[in-house]
Amino acid sequence: MPIIDNINKHNLVKIITWEVNESNEDLLEFLKLNDYRMEKYQNLRPMQAREYLGLRACLKELGVDYDVNYDEKGKPYLPTDAQISITHSYGKVAVGISEFPIGIDIELSRPHKIANIKNKFVRLDEQEWLPKQDENEYLHIIWGIKEGLYKLNGGNLWNFLNHYRVEAFDLKPNSPIQCWISDDHKSQKFTAYYKMLEGHYLIWVLDHE
Known part of the structure; x- marks a missing residue:
């Protein structure tokens, strides 16, 4: 199997x-x-x-x-x-x-594609801390986290720039990454994790605060 x-x-x-x-x-x-x-x-x-x-x-x-x-x-x-x-x-x-509520995402590493759509899902406040070194890895993880937040939230608040935010993190697989869903009235914190699998990024987001 x-x-x-x-x-x-x-x-x-x-x-x-x-x-x-x-x-x-x-x-x-x-x-x-x-x-x-x-x-x-x-x-x-x-x-x-x-x-x-x-x-x-x-x-x-x-x-x-x-x-x-x-x-x-x-x-x-x-x-x-x-x-x-x-x-x-x-x-x-x-x-x-x-x-706990959970959202997961698995994505094939595609550096050229992820770099081309960077401005569609990375906020300005995220770009302030985004390292230039290993940037494509960070982009894949940020994208996966926001996909996980989207799934966890049932498809509500679909705008990756306005409603989903990822805090600064280091490239340490299985280490917690803090992330948020926000609207005009409130913000809620979630915890995300990632690991690499055969050229894919596996990311899971949990609501266990």
């Missing part, structure tokens, strides 16, 4: 990252989908079907054998107290669960 990463910090966060490179037949043999899930799988387009099998594989490894539901904003949820977040990137699927 191509689990490429397994984060397990008890109820704080559990994240499985899966490289979906098996055949559909092998995944189906591993998953043994019930009739309802098999019908859902068969009605999906090929790429979505692969992602669905990867999602089910991650859920199985996490011991969370539930169907994932989505609210009116597209935010996933489970029929339990556990919070869930899902992300895909170039054949990799990551699923995170926590007793």
Whole structure:
């Protein structure tokens, strides 16, 4: 089974990252989908079907054998107290669960692209502390954190410049990074973490203040 990463910090966060490179037949043999899930799988387009099998594989490894539901904003949820977040990137699927609200993101390192869109998601106050050395690494992490905040917040306040802010941090994988969601009335602090996986940035954001 191509689990490429397994984060397990008890109820704080559990994240499985899966490289979906098996055949559909092998995944189906591993998953043994019930009739309802098999019908859902068969009605999906090929790429979505692969992602669905990867999602089910991650859920199985996490011991969370539930169907994932989505609210009116597209935010996933489970029929339990556990919070869930899902992300895909170039054949990799990551699923995170926590007793706290969680948002995760996995992104392939693409230095040229991230540099080109820098001004679309990095605030002026963030550019003041952004180091020139290793700037592309910082940009990928900031982008992933803001994607995680967006998912955690259910797709509200989507403007990465106006509503999401990341405090200065050092490039230390698994170390806490402080970040914020703000509107005209209040600000709320969150904690983010990151690590590298086979040329991808895996980032998770938690609301456990």
